[in-house]
Amino acid sequence: MSEAVQEKFDTGTGYGLKPNGPLRHLAEVGPGTPYGEVLRRYWHPVGLSSDATSRPRKIKVLGEELILFRTRKDGTAALLHPRCIHRGASLFYGAVEEEGIRCCYHGWLFSPEGQCLEQPCEPGLGLHREKVRQPWYPLQERYGLIWAYMGPPEKKPLLPRYDVFEDLADGEHLIVNDAGVGGGGPAALDFNWLQHWENVMDPFHVPILHARFSGEQFTAEMALMPEVSYEYTPNGVRSTQIRVLDESRVLRRVTEVMFPNLRVVPSPKLAGGTTNMIGWVVPEDDSNFRIYTLAVSEDPEFLAKLRSTHDGKPWATLTDDEHQSMPGDYEAQKSQGDISFHADDHLSTTDQGVAMIRRMMAKQIRAVESGADPAGIIRDAAVETVAITGGNFLVPASSSSTDAGKDD
Ligand code: FES
Ligand SMILES: [Fe+2]
Numbered sequence: 196m197s198e199a200v201q202e203k204f205d206t207g208t209g210y211g212l213k214p215n216g217p218l219r220h221l222a223e224v225g226p227g228t229p230y231g232e233v234l235r236r237y238w239h240p241v242g243l244s245s246d247a248t249s250r251p252r253k254i255k256v257l258g259e260e261l262i263l264f265r266t267r268k269d270g271t272a273a274l275l276h277p278r279c280i281h282r283g284a285s286l287f288y289g290a291v292e293e294e295g296i297r298c299c300y301h302g303w304l305f306s307p308e309g310q311c312l313e314q315p316c317e318p319g320l321g322l323h324r325e326k327v328r329q330p331w332y333p334l335q336e337r338y339g340l341i342w343a344y345m346g347p348p349e350k351k352p353l354l355p356r357y358d359v360f361e362d363l364a365d366g367e368h369l370i371v372n373d374a375g376v377g378g379g380g381p382a383a384l385d386f387n388w389l390q391h392w393e394n395v396m397d398p399f400h401v402p403i404l405h406a407r408f409s410g411e412q413f414t415a416e417m418a419l420m421p422e423v424s425y426e427y428t429p430n431g432v433r434s435t436q437i438r439v440l441d442e443s444r445v446l447r448r449v450t451e452v453m454f455p456n457l458r459v460v461p462s463p464k465l466a467g468g469t470t471n472m473i474g475w476v477v478p479e480d481d482s483n484f485r486i487y488t489l490a491v492s493e494d495p496e497f498l499a500k501l502r503s504t505h506d507g508k509p510w511a512t513l514t515d516d517e518h519q520s521m522p523g524d525y526e527a528q529k530s531q532g533d534i535s536f537h538a539d540d541h542l543s544t545t546d547q548g549v550a551m552i553r554r555m556m557a558k559q560i561r562a563v564e565s566g567a568d569p570a571g572i573i574r575d576a577a578v579e580t581v582a583i584t585g586g587n588f589l590v591p592a593s594s595s596s597t598d599a600g601k602d603d
Contacts, residue, residue, distance in 0.1 A: 215538030221556050222389045222534050224478040225258035229560040233569050234455050235346035238354045240475050240487040242341045243371060247272040249291040255479040257345060262286045266307060268293035272341050273307030276330040305329040338489050339371040352572045356580040360491055370490045372498050376474060379510030380525030387534040388484035392476045394528060395450055395458045396548030398423050398436045409521045412503045413463035416446055425548045430454055430571030432551045447588040452552060454559060454570040459585035462501055469586040482533040
């Protein structure tokens with residue numbers, strides 16, 4: 196077809212579109228998937244401490260269904276595969292006892308580490324019971340959260356500490372929830388976790404989505420278009436956002452992601468200083484996740500009060516029309532798809548942070564595949580405390596450009 200003829204027809208229409216689909220190696224979390232194996236090299240919060248009780252609870256983490264409970268005798272939290280190794284009844288219907296959980300079907304009793312303690316129908320309560328094992332995962336409890344390690348046992352790292360949650364001042368409390376964060380949405384988020392995690396390195400959406408579209412959802416400062424820079428850190432990516440507030444003051448806001456799924460996003464309302472909260476974006480499966488947020492504050496209601504509103508209304512009370520006219524993070528991220536078609540994205544100059552995350556994720560996949568540790572794995576107790584640098588810092592306007600006040 197000659198050029199002259201071609202110009203007579205429309206170009207760029209949807210006809211014959213062939214989507215390229217998701218970047219599955221980054222987004223998928225199940226056993227054996229590339230990033231699923233990266234995720235399995237770290238500890239993950241899988242519940243609040245209060246979620247583990249003498250009543251078995253179904254949870255789903257990294258595409259695996261599991262049963263969480265707490266023994267009656269010494270209160271040990273435990274995480275077992277649901278399918279009883281005898282003949283498959285679910286331990287969800289089991290009874291939690293002093294030492295473990297007893298299957299409802301034939302009464303096999305399992306310890307928190309999956310040892311079979313009793314087979315009541317068998318001679319001698321099971322003469323060979325030590326030969327079988329209910330699959331289990333190691334747990335630890337810290338900061339009001341239950342942490343699981345679901346990776347190769349020989350690769351198990353230390354559970355990190357975070358400097359902002361150590362050495363609390365008088366009157367300060369640790370507060371934890373799994374209710375989601377930011378610009379709206381339910382506690383149980385029903386799309387792929389990576390859409391949320393990448394969003395942490397997308398500071399340009401803040402003045403658009405959270406100001407121009409939602410009305411001033413956070414603060415007046417957040418409505419200003421920032422000057423942004425990004426940098427790799429040893430365990431993730433950091434972004435610095437500069438907003439000139441007036442002739443004498445500049446707001447330097449720092450956000451971070453740390454591998455494999457940690458978000459460091461200071462409250463937009465934080466007046467100044469290092470953030471008092473961080474959060475973990477924990478995939479339940481490829482299209483569902485939860486966010487566990489940990490904060491330190493004198494106000495026990497700090498996290499509850501943090502949730503933003505849309506024209507003064509909480510997200511959950513909006514009508515369908517209001518969701519459309521005042522979209523927030525949930526509407527933007529959920530509408531990217533249950534798993535976004537990343538390979539069809541058109542990344543532009545302001546998507547540098549997203550591109551850096553994806554590049555660093557691919558690097559961790561290669562590290563794990565080659566037998567090395569991915570970023571941020573800690574094996575030495577002398578360095579188990581991670582320094583958090585995110586925050587909002589007010590600096591004099593005379594300190595110019597994106598490294599304004601870097602030393603504070
Ligand atoms: S199926 Fe669990 S004891 Fe038989
Ligand atoms: Fe947002």
